Structure formats: structure tokens, C-alpha cells
Amino acid sequence: MTEQMLEALAKKIKSCRNVTVLTHYHPDGDTIGAGFGLCYYLRSVGVMANVKNSEEFPAKFAYLFKDYKNQDFEEEAVISVDVADPKLLGPALESYADKVDICIDHHASNRLFAKESFIDGGCCSACLIIYDLLKTLKAKITPLMADCLYTGISTDTGCFMYESTSPEAHRAAADLIELGANASAINRSMFQIKSRGRIFAEQKMIGTMKFADSGSIALIAITNDIIDNFGVDRADLDGFAAIPLTVEGVRIGITLKQQPEDERLFKVSIRTLDADASAIAQNFGGGGHIRAAGCSISGELDEVAEKIIAVAEKYL
Amino acid sequence: MTEQMLEALAKKIKSCRNVTVLTHYHPDGDTIGAGFGLCYYLRSVGVMANVKNSEEFPAKFAYLFKDYKNQDFEEEAVISVDVADPKLLGPALESYADKVDICIDHHASNRLFAKESFIDGGCCSACLIIYDLLKTLKAKITPLMADCLYTGISTDTGCFMYESTSPEAHRAAADLIELGANASAINRSMFQIKSRGRIFAEQKMIGTMKFADSGSIALIAITNDIIDNFGVDRADLDGFAAIPLTVEGVRIGITLKQQPEDERLFKVSIRTLDADASAIAQNFGGGGHIRAAGCSISGELDEVAEKIIAVAEKYL
Numbered sequence: 001m002t003e004q005m006l007e008a009l010a011k012k013i014k015s016c017r018n019v020t021v022l023t024h025y026h027p028d029g030d031t032i033g034a035g036f037g038l039c040y041y042l043r044s045v046g047v048m049a050n051v052k053n054s055e056e057f058p059a060k061f062a063y064l065f066k067d068y069k070n071q072d073f074e075e076e077a078v079i080s081v082d083v084a085d086p087k088l089l090g091p092a093l094e095s096y097a098d099k100v101d102i103c104i105d106h107h108a109s110n111r112l113f114a115k116e117s118f119i120d121g122g123c124c125s126a127c128l129i130i131y132d133l134l135k136t137l138k139a140k141i142t143p144l145m146a147d148c149l150y151t152g153i154s155t156d157t158g159c160f161m162y163e164s165t166s167p168e169a170h171r172a173a174a175d176l177i178e179l180g181a182n183a184s185a186i187n188r189s190m191f192q193i194k195s196r197g198r199i200f201a202e203q204k205m206i207g208t209m210k211f212a213d214s215g216s217i218a219l220i221a222i223t224n225d226i227i228d229n230f231g232v233d234r235a236d237l238d239g240f241a242a243i244p245l246t247v248e249g250v251r252i253g254i255t256l257k258q259q260p261e262d263e264r265l266f267k268v269s270i271r272t273l274d275a276d277a278s279a280i281a282q283n284f285g286g287g288g289h290i291r292a293a294g295c296s297i298s299g300e301l302d303e304v305a306e307k308i309i310a311v312a313e314k315y316l
Numbered sequence: 317m318t319e320q321m322l323e324a325l326a327k328k329i330k331s332c333r334n335v336t337v338l339t340h341y342h343p344d345g346d347t348i349g350a351g352f353g354l355c356y357y358l359r360s361v362g363v364m365a366n367v368k369n370s371e372e373f374p375a376k377f378a379y380l381f382k383d384y385k386n387q388d389f390e391e392e393a394v395i396s397v398d399v400a401d402p403k404l405l406g407p408a409l410e411s412y413a414d415k416v417d418i419c420i421d422h423h424a425s426n427r428l429f430a431k432e433s434f435i436d437g438g439c440c441s442a443c444l445i446i447y448d449l450l451k452t453l454k455a456k457i458t459p460l461m462a463d464c465l466y467t468g469i470s471t472d473t474g475c476f477m478y479e480s481t482s483p484e485a486h487r488a489a490a491d492l493i494e495l496g497a498n499a500s501a502i503n504r505s506m507f508q509i510k511s512r513g514r515i516f517a518e519q520k521m522i523g524t525m526k527f528a529d530s531g532s533i534a535l536i537a538i539t540n541d542i543i544d545n546f547g548v549d550r551a552d553l554d555g556f557a558a559i560p561l562t563v564e565g566v567r568i569g570i571t572l573k574q575q576p577e578d579e580r581l582f583k584v585s586i587r588t589l590d591a592d593a594s595a596i597a598q599n600f601g602g603g604g605h606i607r608a609a610g611c612s613i614s615g616e617l618d619e620v621a622e623k624i625i626a627v628a629e630k631y632l
Contacts, residue, residue, distance in 0.1 A: 160476045160489070161507060163500040167490035173476070174483035174490075184479035191477060195564045196531070199522060206519040215512070248511045 001120040001129055006136040009118045012102055013137065016042070018076040019049040022100065024083045025090025027053050029155030029190065031082035032061050034104070034126040036068065037148035038081060041139050048073040054090025060189060063182075064148050077101050082126035082152075086113045104129055124164040127152025131172045143180025150181035151190070159191050197230040202243070204230070209244065212309045216316055218244035219254040219305055224263060234260070241269035241292075251275060252312045256297075256304060266304045268295050275315040283311045317436040317445055322452040325434045328418055329453065332358070334392040335365040338416065340399045341406030343369050344554075345471030345506060347398035348377050350420070350442040352384065353464035354397060357455050364389040370406025376505060379498075380464050393417050398442035398468075402429045420445055440480040443468025447488045459496025466497035467506070475507050517546040518559070525560065528625045532632055534560035535570040535621055540579060550576070557585035557608075567591060568628045572613075572620060582620045584611050591631040599627045 001009075019042055023035040035051040042049035048071045057065060078100050083089060084107035086097035103114030106129060108121025123129055127149040134141055134149075141149075153173055157165040160173070177183050194202070205220045212219070222240055226232070237257065244253030255269040268284070270277040270293045277293035284307075286295020297304045317325075335358055339351040351367040358365035364387050373381060394416050399405060400423035402413035419430030422445060424437025439445055443465040450457055450465075457465075469489055473481040476489070493499050510518070521536045528535070538556055542548070553573065560569025567589040575581040584600070586593040586609045593609035600623075602611025613620045 161503040167493050170486040170490035174486035177483045187477040192562045203519045203522040246508050248509050
């Protein structure tokens with residue numbers, strides 16, 4: 001975000017009182033980190049502030065809000081963080097769709113639904129924008145705020161692995177570690193530790209991996225059987241979609257997720273190294289980004305696998 | 317490394333001509349990155365220089381030396397990088413054990429075997445020392461040198477995941493990306509991509525994971541069977557030792573590696589979250605670091621597993 005935008009945003013933030021910070025549905029490390037990071041900053045300068053989500057925040061992020069309590073005040077300003085579209089506020093917050101005063105986001109696709117939007121589509125994470133904002137505000141960043149912001153930067157860059165990892169992301173991480181972020185504990189819990197169910201479910205799925213086109217396409221299926229047998233939390237299924245593309249030679253990775261309410265319905269995740277994932281998904285009425293997209297297909301597992309592979313082959 | 321040490325080292329480096337740079341046996345990203353990074357710098361200022369290793373450098377690092385050719389000169393100076401002990405030079409370079417002029421290393425355990433040693437035991441990687449050295453030398457860092465140094469910093473910090481990841485490591489990574497390091501391609505190849513054999517071998521081993529002490533101890537075995545069946549390169553077995561400790565609740569992770577020349581001999585890797593791995597290994601005549609150690613135990617697989625688990629339980 002340009003310094004000019006940051007200055008303008010900082011000026012707006014300084015004028016806010018009694019703030020509700022909105023985070024997106026199916027909350028991830030970036031929206032949670034940005035939401036609580038901003039909330040703790042506001043509270044630290046005497047502004048009443050709460051963070052809201054349509055769901056409960058996942059327990060794995062509890063280190064960011066274990067001592068957090070909602071404050072009681074009459075809301076005067078609404079700020080959303082990491083929310084690209086009002087639909088992403090989720091069912092419990094949908095009444096906020098046209099009530100957002102300030103939108104802070106790093107998605108180029110942001111729908112500009114707020115009264116004022118501060119978007120940097122080139123930035124790797126909302127937390128990096130919040131960090132730059134707090135620097136502009138000359139905030140005293142506490143270790144807890146540093147944990148919040150480090151969490152979002154690290155999770156949204158795959159622990160500094162993805163192409164989106166900018167020099168600025170590394171420099172912010174350096175500063176946040178100096179400010180007290182528990183980087184290694186955060187990374188261990190975000191990236192390394194898996195539940196026993198998850199690790200065995202992964203093993204089971206890898207065992208059933210199918211290859212096509214001499215290994216350029218790999219497909220795994222997450223069936224209701226596997227989920228039930230290994231007691232895997234469905235919320236814990238993110239990340240499975242990345243597995244097929246980690247096999248050497250694979251350029252299109254496909255993950256089929258059987259739906260609990262209909263065993264003949266599969267949600268399909270498509271990840272690609274160089275092919276157009278979104279174009280593949282569009283063949284089945286889906287869509288997404290160029291390297292990560294999704295759709296839904298009905299049928300028996302084998303049939304669905306054949307269908308999606310037949311289409312994917314055309315995009316190699 | 318202190319500025320004073322860096323200045324002294326820079327002065328020494330400037331006086332070197334016809335340099336052999338030695339890297340350690342079983343070369344990893346840090347020794348290779350530091351070795352070639354330093355060599356390319358020396359060549360860039362008109363100094364003849366070669367990089368040597370006791371073995372061939374692994375193909376996965378070929379992007380660092382694909383256009384490298386040995387130069388023909390009479391050796392006048394020998395510099396070792398990332399070599400803590402002359403034994404680690406390996407069999408083909410053992411004649412160099414008492415011929416190293418300058419030793420640059422980040423292991424606190426360095427044996428100080430060289431004529432002059434420049435050691436920073438608190439530094440996460442040899443490549444970070446070389447980066448600081450090149451800055452001190454006001455070197456023009458090319459994209460290829462940046463790839464070398466980024467590779468060592470990233471691989472030795474587990475892609476910025478380990479506790480050893482300092483703010484300086486992040487800041488150096490930021491600079492190196494700006495200097496042209498292909499960070500995301502390097503990380504994808506170092507951390508994400510696995511051969512099909514490796515991924516299925518991993519799956520097989522996870523399937524045989526044993527737990528003890530209510531899940532505080534996890535053990536996997538890499539048998540000759542698994543290696544032969546899945547065509548896994550033994551050089552590709554690093555990293556397996558980290559698997560048991562990624563399971564939620566596990567505090568001691570043990571990996572048994574059956575030896576090809578003797579099926580009753582197992583190399584044991586011990587990784588711990590909080591227990592003293594080195595003390596556990598010492599029970600079997602081994603040793604190592606507090607969180608990562610090793611030993612060898614003879615016997616049938618089940619018997620060896622029982623022995624090491626029985627000892628490990630005492631250290632929880």
C-alpha cells in the first residue's frame with residue numbers, strides 16, 4: 001500500500017470510536033490475525049473495539065484470543081479486514097453487508113462494497129497491511145499484536161514459501177519477531193503438527209492416488225468413509241487439496257471431496273502448476289483463480305474422477 | 317558475526333588467490349549454497365576458485381552449478397564453509413584436514429581445526445555469514461549468488477520455520493529476493509516436491525507408526541523392503557526423521573533406518589520437543605544435539621523398537 005494510502009487510512013482509523021472489526025466466514029490466520037491485531041491496537045489507544053465472525057474462531061488460533069473478551073458499547077464504526085466480498089461475511093453477519101465504513105483488504109477482486117476501501121491487491125496478506133498501518137500510526141506493538149500479525153503473514157504466504165512472499169513480508173516478519181512474536185511455536189502449530197486422524201487419513205488418501213497422462217495429473221479422493229473412520233474434522237480438510245501437486249511431475253492436482261449430505265456429490269479442487277485451473281472448473285460450472293479453482297460434480301466416485309480427468313487432460 | 321569479525325574475515329578473503337572452497341560430506345543446501353556463493357564471488361573479482369566435495373553434489377541443487385566448470389590453477393588458499401569437524405570433509409577430501417586456511421562456520425561445536433576460524437555459533441546458516449561477508453566486501457551480488465545464499469538460509473531454517481530463524485535471516489532473505497533469488501521455485505523444489513517413490517514410501521511408513529506412552533512417543537521404521545519396493549534413493553531419506561514429531565501430542569519421535577549391508581543393524585534418529593535427545597542416544601553409545609540425536613542398535617526390528625522406546629520413556 002502506498003504511503004499516501006496508509007496516511008489516509010491512518011487518519012480514518014484515528015477518527016473511529018466504538019469499532020466493530022469484521023472478519024471473513026471460515027476464518028483463516030490472516031483474517032483472524034488482522035482482526036485481533038487491529039482490535040488490540042484500538043483498545044491500546046483507548047478505543048472500544050470488538051472482533052466479530054459469523055462462526056466461532058477455530059481453537060487452533062486460541063493463542064491470539066484466549067484472554068479476549070467482548071466489550072459493551074454502542075457501535076459507531078465498522079471495519080472489515082481480509083473480506084473481498086460482503087457474501088464472505090457469512091450468514092450471521094450478513095446484515096453488515098451495506099454497513100461497512102472501512103474495508104481493508106489485499107484481494108484485487110475486492111467488490112468495493114464499503115463506504116471507503118483501502119485495497120492493495122499486490123500485498124501477500126491483510127496482516128502486512130495492518131502492520132504497515134500500525135507503523136504509520138506509530139503504534140506500540142505488543143507481543144500479542146506481533147503474534148497476530150506474524151500469524152497472518154506466515155499463513156497467507158505458506159510460511160514464506162509462496163510466490164506472493166515479498167521482501168516486505170520478510171522484513172515485517174523480522175520486525176515482528178523482534179517485537180516478540182513467537183514465530184517458531186506459531187509455525188509449528190500452523191504447518192507442522194497434524195492430528196493422528198489427519199495424518200492417517202492423509203496416508204489412506206495417498207494410497208489411493210490415481211495418475212493420468214503419464215503422471216502429469218494426480219487425483220485423490222476424500223470419501224466420507226475416510227473422514228468417519230479416522231475421525232477427521234471436516235474443518236481440518238484444508239490443505240489436502242495441495243497434496244497431489246507435491247508429487248514430482250504432477251502439473252494438475254485434483255482433489256474430490258465427497259459431501260456428507262449426498263454421497264453422489266463431490267466438491268472438486270483443482271490446483272495447477274501451469275495450466276488454467278479456472279478454465280477447467282468452468283467446464284463444470286465452477287470457477288476460481290488461474291492456479292486454484294473448484295467446482296461440484298455429481299456421480300459415482302470413479303465416474304466423477306474420469307470426467308474431471310478427461311477435461312483436465314485438454315488443458316495440459 | 318560481529319562487524320569486527322566480518323571486517324577481519326573480509327580482509328583475509330581479499331588477500332586470497334587461487335582458492336579451493338571445501339564443503340561438507342553429504343552436502344546440504346547450506347554448504348553447497350555457501351561454497352558456490354563464495355566461489356562465484358571470488359571469480360567475480362578475478363580470483364581463481366573452485367568448490368570441492370567428497371561426493372558429487374546432489375542433482376536437486378543443479379540450479380546452483382549447472383554452468384559451473386572447475387578452473388585450472390595451483391591452489392594457494394583453502395577455505396571451508398559449514399564444516400564443523402575435519403572428519404566431515406569426507407573420505408575424498410581427508411588430506412585437507414590440516415590444510416584449511418580459513419574456516420567459516422555457524423556450528424558452535426566447531427573443532428577449530430583451521431589456521432583461522434570465523435565461527436558464529438548463534439547464526440542460523442553458513443549462507444547468512446557469507447551474505448554478511450559479501451555485504452562487508454561491498455560485493456555485487458548476482459542473481460545466481462543470491463540463489464546460492466537464499467538456498468542455504470531457507471533450507472537450514474526449514475523455510476523460516478525453525479526456532480533458529482532470526483530477524484537477520486528474514487532481512488537477508490528480503491535482500492536476496494530483491495537481488496534476484498528465485499525464492500518460490502527454490503522452496504517448491506526443496507520443501508514441496510517429492511518423488512512418487514518417496515511419497516508412497518512415506519505413506520507406507522506412516523501406516524506402520526507405533527505409539528507409546530499414550531502417544532507421547534511415536535516410532536517409524538524405514539526398512540530395506542520399503543526402500544527397495546518404492547525405489548527410494550537413500551540420499552532422499554533425510555527429512556523422514558522429522559515425521560513422528562509432526563503428530564499431535566508426540567514429544568519424542570524415533571526413526572529406525574535398517575542398514576542395507578546388515579538387516580539386523582538400525583540407525584536410530586531421535587527428535588524431541590522438550591526431552592534431551594542426546595541423553596537418550598548416549599544410552600546406546602550415540603550422541604548429538606539436545607533436540608536431534610542418533611545412535612545405532614543391533615537386533616530384530618521389533619526388539620530394537622522396544623529397546624529404544626523403553627529408554628525414551630525415562631526421558632519424558
